[in-house]
Amino acid sequence: MDRILGFLPDADPTTPGALMVVDKMVPTMLGMAGQPSGIVPTGVGNLPGLCIGAAVVTKNDDTRRLFAATASTLYELVGTTWTSRNRVAPYTTGIDRRWAFAQFGDSTLASNLDDVIQRSPGAGAFADIATAPKARIIFSVGSFVMALNTSDGTYGVSPDRWWCCAANDETSWTPSVATLATTGRLVSSPGKITAGGALGEYAVAYKERAIYIAQFVGAPAVWDFQRVIGGDAGCVGQDAWCDIGGAHFVVGQEEMYFFDGTRPVPVGNGEVSDWFYRTSDPNQRHKIKCFYDKSTNLLHICYPSIGSTVCDSALCYHTKSKRWGHETLEVEALLNYVAPGATIDGLDATYPTIDSLSTVSFDSGFWLQGGRSFAHINTSGSLRSRTGAGPNVSCGFTTGDAGDDRLRSTMVEMRLRFEPGYKPSSATVSILCRDDLGDTPVTQATSTLADSKFDVIANGRWHSANVVFGPGAVRVTHLGATLIPEGDV
Numbered sequence: 001m002d003r004i005l006g007f008l009p010d011a012d013p014t015t016p017g018a019l020m021v022v023d024k025m026v027p028t029m030l031g032m033a034g035q036p037s038g039i040v041p042t043g044v045g046n047l048p049g050l051c052i053g054a055a056v057v058t059k060n061d062d063t064r065r066l067f068a069a070t071a072s073t074l075y076e077l078v079g080t081t082w083t084s085r086n087r088v089a090p091y092t093t094g095i096d097r098r099w100a101f102a103q104f105g106d107s108t109l110a111s112n113l114d115d116v117i118q119r120s121p122g123a124g125a126f127a128d129i130a131t132a133p134k135a136r137i138i139f140s141v142g143s144f145v146m147a148l149n150t151s152d153g154t155y156g157v158s159p160d161r162w163w164c165c166a167a168n169d170e171t172s173w174t175p176s177v178a179t180l181a182t183t184g185r186l187v188s189s190p191g192k193i194t195a196g197g198a199l200g201e202y203a204v205a206y207k208e209r210a211i212y213i214a215q216f217v218g219a220p221a222v223w224d225f226q227r228v229i230g231g232d233a234g235c236v237g238q239d240a241w242c243d244i245g246g247a248h249f250v251v252g253q254e255e256m257y258f259f260d261g262t263r264p265v266p267v268g269n270g271e272v273s274d275w276f277y278r279t280s281d282p283n284q285r286h287k288i289k290c291f292y293d294k295s296t297n298l299l300h301i302c303y304p305s306i307g308s309t310v311c312d313s314a315l316c317y318h319t320k321s322k323r324w325g326h327e328t329l330e331v332e333a334l335l336n337y338v339a340p341g342a343t344i345d346g347l348d349a350t351y352p353t354i355d356s357l358s359t360v361s362f363d364s365g366f367w368l369q370g371g372r373s374f375a376h377i378n379t380s381g382s383l384r385s386r387t388g389a390g391p392n393v394s395c396g397f398t399t400g401d402a403g404d405d406r407l408r409s410t411m412v413e414m415r416l417r418f419e420p421g422y423k424p425s426s427a428t429v430s431i432l433c434r435d436d437l438g439d440t441p442v443t444q445a446t447s448t449l450a451d452s453k454f455d456v457i458a459n460g461r462w463h464s465a466n467v468v469f470g471p472g473a474v475r476v477t478h479l480g481a482t483l484i485p486e487g488d489v
Contacts, residue, residue, distance in 0.1 A: 006323030037388025053099030433460030
């Protein structure tokens, strides 16, 4: 049997273990698993409006706050209630803009390019930072908060401008040699700053086709930005990158890549890259959202498919096994949900019967007080913790082709190997055959799973299989087929 290599739509279809189509399955260390279902935390209602930014932040005492934003309101999830944390005057966020969040000590900062940077000092409502610019992007690095792609009363609208606050003082932004608050521009390449974030003690700014990295150098320059040698590598949108620990994963105009502070290294070429750029909508790529779930080693790349204006699909990449998968996932924001934990006494409030517990995996962060789990807010404003045992609907994949250019053969059996405890309750297969790899495959046989195998009779030079698993937990690691050459039967 061949070990499953994951979703490889750009690979040679005769590669043993390659999957050409994947539906709602994510990679694991050993193979592929059904996409976890989203569970609504008990008692949490929908966000009152379209979500245009969200974050979980951690204070100095390790307590956390969960924020989500709409065009008019900054909300904090207090218990199970979305509570307004607005300043006195309401917000009016522009079309196709998003809120960005940053944590600096106990203070939470938020920005949207239409209002000066907002600050909530550890608890309660946000308020204007009077000396701060308006900014599309903000993040903390070292003793500073950085603001990129800004607008202010002195310099006007400056899509290529960066700012930093005073050292150790997020409330002071007036340029001063004494405080180290300052501003500058990135002009050695055209275009606006599209994204940015910290990389260790370095600050990174991305344009659509350029990367800049800066280190702290003290007065008077404070931060020294240098353009990275890397061709046209850049970032397509504000959220189209994420920190995977020691490096950034970034979606560029033509390639996806990792950036560790030295040079961009393409990823997915010959595997999924061409497929991704064919199937994602080129006019909506600025809406791509990336998130790294360290607990599962899964990188999620949520994107609008062709014809969609919202993120409705997602590539996922397992950073340890180097496998790819594909999810169906409508999202407006991605975050780490912090679970309140579950106890025996309180369990019946969420799951009244033992049977209903099967919707939650027993290795899920749901069970841990303060445990973190990958979560998203969907297009209806519903917060969904991705802690379910498996998809609520069917999932599956289509294999590559097994056979020979010169010989016809008859497939009489297909087998799957599952991780212990993750064999599905039901599965079906359709065997597809063709005499030339350039032909359209034709279904020749169907079967249901019995004894971890499908009994079939299908004849042709090349054979592939479309496998569909019923709802619930499934993890598959290997696949294999028995082919009898024609004339040897």
